[in-house]
Amino acid sequence: MNDSMTPDAVSNEYVYQLDRQNVFHSWSSQGNLSPLVIAGGRGCKMWDYSGKEYLDFSSQLVNTNIGHQHPKVIAAIQAQAGELATVAPAHANLARGEAAKRILAHAPQGFEKVFFTNAGADANENAIRMARAYTGRDKILSAYRSYHGNTGAAIVATGDPRRVPNEFARGHAHFFNPYLYRSDFWASNEEEECERALMHLKRVIECEGPKSIAAILLESIPGTAGMLIPPKGYLEGVRRLADQHGILLILDEVMAGFGRTGRWFAFEHFNVKPDLIVFAKGVNSGYVPAGGVVVSEPICRHFDDHMFFGGLTYSGHPLAMAAIVATLDTMEAEGIVDNADRVGNGVLADGLKQIAEKHAIVGETRGVGVFHALELVSDRDSRAPLPAPAMAKIKGALIEKGLLPFVVENRIHVVPPCIVSEAEVEQGLSILDDVLSTAG
Known part of the structure; x- marks a missing residue:
C-alpha cells in the first residue's frame, strides 16, 4: 500500500496513523496526542473499526443532542x-x-x-x-x-x-x-x-x-x-x-x-x-x-x-x-426534550447523587437535564481539585471500559444525548461507579 491508497480493509491502526501524519488538532501539543479512533455511531453508541463499542456520555462536544446518525x-x-x-x-x-x-x-x-x-x-x-x-x-x-x-x-x-x-x-x-x-x-x-x-x-x-x-x-x-x-x-x-x-x-x-x-x-x-x-x-x-x-x-x-x-x-x-x-x-x-427532562432529572440525577455520596473522591455533583458534572477532589474538606495525572488515569479507565467521557480539568461532565434511555444511563453510571471505586 502506498501513501495515496487506502487499504482494502480499513483498520484502527491505519486511521490512527493517517491522522497523526496529516491532521493538526485543536487545543493540543501535537506531539503528545493519542486520538481515539471512531468508525461509526448510532443513537448513543459509537464504535471503532475492530467493533469495540462505546457509550457516548460526552455527546462529542455536547452537541449530538438527537444522538448519532438519526435516520x-x-x-x-x-x-x-x-x-x-x-x-x-x-x-x-x-x-x-x-x-x-x-x-x-x-x-x-x-x-x-x-x-x-x-x-x-x-x-x-x-x-x-x-x-x-x-x-x-x-x-x-x-x-x-x-x-x-x-x-x-x-x-x-x-x-x-x-x-x-x-x-x-x-x-x-x-x-x-x-x-x-x-x-x-x-x-x-x-x-x-x-x-x-x-x-x-x-x-x-x-x-x-x-x-x-x-x-x-x-x-x-x-x-x-x-x-x-x-x-x-x-x-x-x-x-x-x-x-x-x-x-x-x-x-x-x-x-x-x-x-x-x-x-x-x-x-x-x-x-x-x-x-x-x-x-x-x-x-x-x-x-x-x-x-x-x-x-x-x-x-x-x-x-x-x-x-x-x-x-x-x-x-x-x-x-x-x-x-x-x-x-x-x-x-x-419524538418527545426528545421531554425525555431529557424525565431521564436527566430522574435516573441520571439520582444515580449521580448516589455516586457522590458513595465516593469521597466526588466533591459535588450538579446539573439539570442531561447536563451534569461530577467535580472530583483529592480531599473533601479542603476541596482541593484532583490533579491532572489522576484525572487522565480516570479518563483512560472510562474509555477502556467503553464509556466516552467529557473530562475538563477536575470534572467529569456527564452529558449523554437527549435521547438517552434509562437503561443506557444505568450502564454509564455503573461504569462511572466502577472506575471511581478503583480511583479513590
Whole structure:
C-alpha cells in the first residue's frame, strides 16, 4: 500500500496513523496526542473499526443532542443535497426560511428574526457586533468562568485561561459569576452567593463605566466551566442591572440550548428574557455546522434602516438548514426534550447523587437535564481539585471500559444525548461507579 491508497480493509491502526501524519488538532501539543479512533455511531453508541463499542456520555462536544446518525436527519440532508447543495446567503431559500421559522417558534415572544452563522463562536462574534451597533457603545462584559468560542472577540469574551494567549480584540472586561462550591464571595449558601455576585457585577459596571458598556454576555448555564447552575434570582438580577443602564443582555445557549437541560432553551428555567440569543450545537446536533443569533424586535427594527456590517459565505447553508428543520421536527415528534427532562432529572440525577455520596473522591455533583458534572477532589474538606495525572488515569479507565467521557480539568461532565434511555444511563453510571471505586 502506498501513501495515496487506502487499504482494502480499513483498520484502527491505519486511521490512527493517517491522522497523526496529516491532521493538526485543536487545543493540543501535537506531539503528545493519542486520538481515539471512531468508525461509526448510532443513537448513543459509537464504535471503532475492530467493533469495540462505546457509550457516548460526552455527546462529542455536547452537541449530538438527537444522538448519532438519526435516520430522519440524515435523510433530510441527503434530500437537500440532491435538490440544492449550496446557495449564497443573499438569496431566499426554503430550507433557510423554514429553519428560522422553527427556531423562532421556540423563542420567547418578542424575537423576530434569525441571523445564521457557521458555529457558536461566530454567532457570539455577530451578537457582539449587533450589540455594539445598536447601542453605539463598545465594551462587552463577560464572566471569567465561561467559554464563548475561539474566534477574535469570542475568545477574548471567554474567561477561561485559553483566552490569555489570544487577547487581540478590544473592549472586553470580565467579572466573577456565581459558583457556590468554590465561592469567590465567601458565601455559605445560595442566597448569599447570588446577592454578593450581583453586588460584584454592579461594582464592575460602575467601575467600567455604564455608558461605555454595550452588552453583558453570559452562558445561561456555563457548560465548559462546570455546569454552574445560577442561583435563584441571579439571572433576573443581571437583567435588572442591564436594564438600569441601557445595556443589552446576550445569553449564550450554544451548549445548553435545544433540549440539553430538558427545556428548549436553558434560560427557560429562570425568569429572564435576553435581547439576543446565541445558539449552535444542539440545533441540528452538529450534523452539518450551524449556529446563529435570534434577534429581538427592537434590534431588528434598528437594522431596518441601519446597515448591519456582518455576513458569511455559508450563512444559512442549505444542508445545515435542512438538518435543523429535521432535527427540531423530530425532537418535537419524538418527545426528545421531554425525555431529557424525565431521564436527566430522574435516573441520571439520582444515580449521580448516589455516586457522590458513595465516593469521597466526588466533591459535588450538579446539573439539570442531561447536563451534569461530577467535580472530583483529592480531599473533601479542603476541596482541593484532583490533579491532572489522576484525572487522565480516570479518563483512560472510562474509555477502556467503553464509556466516552467529557473530562475538563477536575470534572467529569456527564452529558449523554437527549435521547438517552434509562437503561443506557444505568450502564454509564455503573461504569462511572466502577472506575471511581478503583480511583479513590
